[in-house]
Amino acid sequence: DAKTTQPNSMESNEEEPVHLPCNHSTISGTDYIHWYRQLPSQGPEYVIHGLTSNVNNRMASLAIAEDRKSSTLILHRATLRDAAVYYCTSRSGTSYGKLTFGQGTILTVHP
Amino acid sequence: DTGVSQNPRHKITKRGQNVTFRCDPISEHNRLYWYRQTLGQGPEFLTYFQNEAQLEKSRLLSDRFSAERPKGSFSTLEIQRTEQGDSAMYLCASSIGTSGRSTQETQYFGPGTRLLVL
Numbered sequence: 001d002a003k004t005t006q007p008n009s010m011e012s013n014e015e016e017p018v019h020l021p022c023n024h025s026t027i028s029g030t031d032y033i034h035w036y037r038q039l040p041s042q043g044p045e046y047v048i049h050g051l052t053s054n055v056n057n058r059m060a061s062l063a064i065a066e067d068r069k070s071s072t073l074i075l076h077r078a079t080l081r082d083a084a085v086y087y088c089t090s091r092s093g094t095s096y097g098k099l100t101f102g103q104g105t106i107l108t109v110h111p
Numbered sequence: 112d113t114g115v116s117q118n119p120r121h122k123i124t125k126r127g128q129n130v131t132f133r134c135d136p137i138s139e140h141n142r143l144y145w146y147r148q149t150l151g152q153g154p155e156f157l158t159y160f161q162n163e164a165q166l167e168k169s170r171l172l173s174d175r176f177s178a179e180r181p182k183g184s185f186s187t188l189e190i191q192r193t194e195q196g197d198s199a200m201y202l203c204a205s206s207i208g209t210s211g212r213s214t215q216e217t218q219y220f221g222p223g224t225r226l227l228v229l
Contacts, residue, residue: 101153
């Protein structure tokens with residue numbers, strides 16, 4: 001299973017952009033990169049996923065390095081509701097799509 | 112779409128007792144996953160069902176753990192003879208899978224069942 005590495009914590013001010021990095025140097029060529037976030041006492045919430053190209057949705061953007069060894073989740077304008085633990089995960093193509101989570105990044109947003 | 116639901120949300124039990132958790136996936140989702148999450152850690156995969164068939168189990172799933180998904184709808188996770196080390200959040204997720212080993216489809220998580228073993 002591919003291992004992901006993220007910073008333990010990051011801080012941002014409200015309405016500023018946030019760039020959350022993730023290293024996944026052992027990911028295989030066909031495994032998608034998925035990002036989830038988790039609020040206290042809740043289950044993880046899907047944010048975005050991608051394979052090779054940069055991706056955008058209403059929540060965030062995902063920038064994937066050309067060599068696919070790293071990616072960056074971009075929150076364009078952080079709000080207080082974005083404060084959460086963000087997980088960069090991979091899905092194993094040799095398994096039945098189980099997600100492999102790291103420890104995640106605790107994002108603190110200051111008003 | 113009511114989302115994935117899990118019951119109970121909280122469970123306190125004494126060491127040695129058996130507990131059972133239930134997960135109701137999003138309707139029409141054929142794939143169902145169980146994960147376990149301890150404090151400060153990311154979720155860890157426990158087991159996977161495709162319809163009613165249990166196709167994968169983690170080494171974390173000791174003999175005291177058993178999971179079922181009769182008729183391919185809801186699923187139950189039972190822990191026998193609970194130990195204090197079983198204290199964790201147990202998460203269920205579901206998705207629609209069209210091919211055996213797809214890595215693209217999104218998994219939707221329930222709110223989890225928090226277990227405390229005294």
